[in-house]
Amino acid sequence: MADKTPSSGPSGHLLPAGEKRLAPASAISSPLGKKVAAKRPDEGAGWSRTLKLAFRFSLREMRGGLSGFLIFLACIALGVAAIGGVNSVARAITAGVANQGQTLLGGDLRFQINQRAATQTEQAFLEELGTISHSANMRSMARLEDGSDQALVEAKAVDGAYPLYGALETEPALSRQDLFGERSGVFGAAAPDLLFERLHLAIGDRLKLGSATFELRARLVSEPDAVSDGFGFAPRLMVSTDGLAASGLIQPGSLVENAYKVRLPGGASEADIKTIQDQAAKDFPEAGWSIRTRSNAAPALSSNIERFSQFLTLVGLTALVVGGVGVANAVRAYLDGKRGVIATFKSLGASGGFVFAVYLVQILMIAGLGIALGLVLGALMPFAASAALYQVIPVPAEGGFYPGALGMAALFGLLVTLAFALLPLGRARDVPATALFREMGFEGRGFPRPVYVAAALGIAFALAALAIQFSGDRRIASIFVGATVFAFLVLRVVGGLVQSAARKSPRVRSTALRLAIGNIHRPGALTPSVVLSLGLGLTLLVTLALIDGNLRRQISGSLPERAPNFFFVDIQSSDVDAFTALVGKEAPAGALVKVPMLRGRVMALNGVDVGKVKVPAEGAWVLRGDRGLTYDTRLPANATLTEGTWWPDNYAGEPLVSFSAEEGKEIGLKLGDTVTVNVLGRNVTARIANFRQVEWETMGINFVMVFSPNTFAGAPHGWLATLTEKNASAADDARLLNAVTRAFPAVTTVRVKDALDIVNRLVAQLGTAIRAAAGVALIASVLVLAGALAAGNRARIHDAVVLKTLGATRKTLIAAFSLEYMLIGLATAIFALAAGGIAAWFVVARIMTLPSNFMPEVAVATIVFALAVTVGIGLAGTWRVLGHKAAPVLRNL
Structure with a gap:
């Protein structure tokens, strides 16, 4: 024992036995027979020596294990692994896109022009740059030779130079x-399976595309530049440019995307590419082409990956904050078990600051171990995710070490640890040694010194600021962080209200229920910790479940009821009347709406x-890529003017445009502003005459911009039409589809139900991924709940022994503990339903502008889950408590 007895060093610093000591100038004898300095340990010597000594004591105390x-x-x-892993995977995919930019783009530069081919002058400019490959993409209907069946396809025509980079893989080769x-x-x-x-x-079979016949000679295995072409709702059908020309599908105004990919001479730098872009913009200001480079091969994919990773990072941060509650519980329980040691330190002259330093060093070392474990798991995620993600995203994730992502996760882990550990430390x-010797714990002592409260709040503020700063969409991040902080504070209030209600509840006859109610509000009760830990995770899960459920209901329920049966695209102006007659014959009860496009x-x-x-993120989509445009003499039937006036029927003045009100305000437009659009290689400037409210959720014909008829006078264009027939059967739809495809092979027919099925599958996959991410926060909640219950076991042992001594049976105690956990779990579930319901309503109704409904099945599942978790984990811990012998506990009371 002698080698473990603390001794005092210079200025009263405690030293492990065996350390060399200098006799202090003034000393008194301690009851242990050692010299104890009259000066306090943190006086005279610097903080460095205090920390050094604290570090040595911390290592000694940690010999007993964790x-x-x-x-x-x-x-x-868990939290560090979630944040570090998600961001590492995102950066791995981004690195994969960057490193294979030429292959994914199909060239060093890609010039895309819609609804027309490049002019001779433009073609000559491109050919001077290097090797050119031309491809054309369009949606159309492929049908069997006998016309008995058909399917929507994404037709892609390629020339002899394709691909400039990578390899087209088919089976057979x-x-x-x-x-x-x-x-x-x-x-x-060639076509996919x-x-x-x-x-x-089968291979060798034939089908028709437009007026041409094609033989399927191979299965399409891999298309190197598929990502740069964007997402398609239909299977690919790859043909030659000569074959597409023979099909007769390309007419003036047809919706075809012409892509010209350029392979520059070897050694072309990014500066050279930037010079080419500037030259193209200067020499062809009205070309209207979009230019992408090998460094930005798949902007939509990169943007979506970035947004999704930001969302998952915030979810991971929520899990980390929930885990912070577990940190606070663990620190409090650990210090409570160290009361004797702390009292001994203080009795031997150690200051409160020295005690704080000893245990802060311990907490940081243990946190460092947890952070290191999380970083290892996070660093392994890109390697584990590479194969799995390739089935979903045709871009290989570059497995590797991403110190930036892991460093951010480590910083978040450290800040969360400090924010939640400072208050119990x-x-x-400031607990006096006399109180500790009297077996008094840390409960009910209120807040510590203001400096610790200020430090904890400052670290929490820094944590929130960093979360917002690291996010690309700071508005969404601010809302998410604000909602988490608000939920955290409200849950503290909810815990207090539950305790207050239990305290003021009338006396009940049932002994078990009376004990349960007393346990809810007694000093050191588990109520605040349980409500806080489980509440955040449940709230997040309820929010995501309601959003997912409402989206599914819209796609599979009310949306199809309001949506048209068919969209018909690329109806030639010369065929509009004949097309109208055919649809009227095949679907006499249907409502056909058609507009120029x-x-x-x-x-x-x-x-x-x-x-x-500079445009806010929510309105930026209007300015990216090509938009559908139309003109009309009258206000569309499914729109309402919100500002300005509509032009007269025979208007012939300057071009005017009607802009969607919501999108216009997001972009920052107002009446009288001008919008310049490029159509068929010509820039047209129109003045905003009015704003109108558009009901996008109807899935009818809607446009962001509707122009006055004189704007596009003489421009070749096609028509867009919808057919709505509520009582049509699947057989009626099939008959109409077949008739239109036979009579007008160039018309692309989209059955809305098929498109919604595809969207529904995508939403389901996305929902599964989001729920899995939310599950991380919920797992953290359950871990914290288990920790909170374990932290309260010492008090539970005392209570159980005393009650058993006074005659309580094991059955009564189990019933009391079960009712206690059940009441706390029920209160937490009710809060989670209310908070999650409000959050989901805001996202669905305000951000997505869709009808929002509360779903009873989510409510029931949440309540059942909360009760099962709280009661199950509570009883699992309580069972060990009830097994303790009374004598050893009573001796220490």
């Missing part, structure tokens, strides 16, 4: 001529290039 800190370690490791060449008037084609299955085809600092790109707002206009 008992009581397993929940602490799990919470920190064929030369370009054998794959796409013409044989006796029949062109070759999906199209073979959908039309029950501060309380321990062009594609155009917004080039400038009030004369300022859109690339230089």
Whole structure:
């Protein structure tokens, strides 16, 4: 024992036995027979020496192991792994896109023009840059030779130079001529398994695209530049440019995307590419082409990955904050078990600051272990996710070490630990030795010194600020962080209200219920910790479940009831009357709505290039890519004017445009502003005459911009139509689809139900991923709950022994504890339902502008889950408590 007896060093610093000591100038004898300095340990010597000594004592105390800190370690490791892993995977995908930019783009530069081919001058400019490959993409209907069945396809026509980078993989592998060449008037084609299955085809079978016949000569295995073409709702059908030209699908105004990919001479730098972009913009100001480079091969994919990773980072941070409650519980329970040691320190002259330093060093070392474990798991995620993600995203994740992502996760873990550990450490600092020797714990002592409260609040503020700063969409991040802080504070209030209600409840006859109510509000009760730990995780889960449920209900329920049966695209102006007659014959009870349609790109707002206009994220989509445009003499039936007036029927003045009110306000437009759009290689500037409210959720024909008829006078264009027939059966739809495809092979027909099925599957996959992420927060909640219950076991043992001594049976105690956990779990579930319901309503109704409904099944599942978790974990811990012998406990009371 002698080698473990603390001794005092210079200025009263405690030293491990055996350390060399200098005799202090003034000393008194301690009851242990050692010299104890009259000066306090933190006086005279610097903080460095105090910390050094604290570090040595911390290591000595940790020789007994990490008992009581397993929940602490799990919470920190889980949160750090979630944040570090998600961001590492996102950066791995981004690195994969960057490193394979040429292959994914199909060239060093990609010039895309819609609804027209490049002019001779533009073609000459591109050919001077390097090797050119031309491809054309369009949606159309592929049908069997006998016309008995058809399917929507994403037709892609490629030339002989395709691909400039990467390799086109087919099964069997064929030369370009054998794959796409013409044989006796029949062109070759390749398609993925999906199209073979959908039309029950085999290799060698034929189908028709437009007026041309194609033979399926191979299965399409891998298309190197598929990502840069964007997401498609239909299976690919790859043909040659000669084959697409023979189909007759390309007419003036047809919705075709022409992509010209350029392979620059070897050694071309990013500066060279930037020079080419600037030259193209200068020499062809009205080309209307979008230019992408190898460093930005898949902007939509990169943007979506970034947004999703930001969301998952915030969810991971929520899990870490929930785990912070577990940190606080673990620290408090650990210090409570160290009361004797702390009292001994103080009796031997140690100051409160020294005690604080000893245990702060311990907590930081244990947190460092949890952070390290989380970083290892996070660093392994890119390697584990690479194979799995390739099935969903055709971009290989670059497995590797991403110190930036892991460093951010480590910083969050450290800040959360400090924010939640400072308050219980501060309380321990100021507890007098006499109180500790009297077995008084840290409960009920209120707040520690203001400096500790201020430090904890400052760290929490820094944590929130960093979370917002690291997020690309700071508005969403601010809302998320604000909601988490608000829920945290409200849950503290809810815990207090539950205790207050229990305290003021009338006396009941049932002994078990009376004990349960007393346990809820007694000093040191578990109520605040349980409500706080489980409440945050349940609230997040309820919010996401309600959002997911409402989206599913819209897609599979009310949305199809309001949506049209069919969309018909690319109806030629010369065929509009004949098309109308055919649809009227096949679906006499249906309502056909048709409008002219062009594609155009917004080039400038009030004369300022859109690339230089700062637009909020929620409205930026209007300025990205091409938009559908139309003109009309009258206000559309499904829209309402909110500002301004509509133009007269025979208007012939300057071009005018009606803008969607919500999107216009998000962009910052007002009446009288000008919008410049490029249509068919010509810039057209129109003045905003009015704003109108658009009901996007009806899925009818809606446009962001509707122009006055004189704006596009003489421009070739197609027509867009919808057919709505509520009582039509699946057989009626199939008959109409077949008739339209036979009579008008160039018309693209989209059955809305099929499109909604695809969207529903995507939402389901996304919902599964989001719920899995929310599950991380919920797992943290359950861990914290288990830690909170374990932390209260000492008091439970005393209570159980005393009650058993006074005659209580094990059955009575189990019933009392079960009722206590049940009441706390029920209160937590009710709060989670209310808070989660409000949050989900805000997202669905205000952000998504969709009808929001509260779903009873989510409420029932939440309540059942909360009760099962609280009662189950509570009883699991209580069972050990009830097994303690009375004698050892009574001796220490």
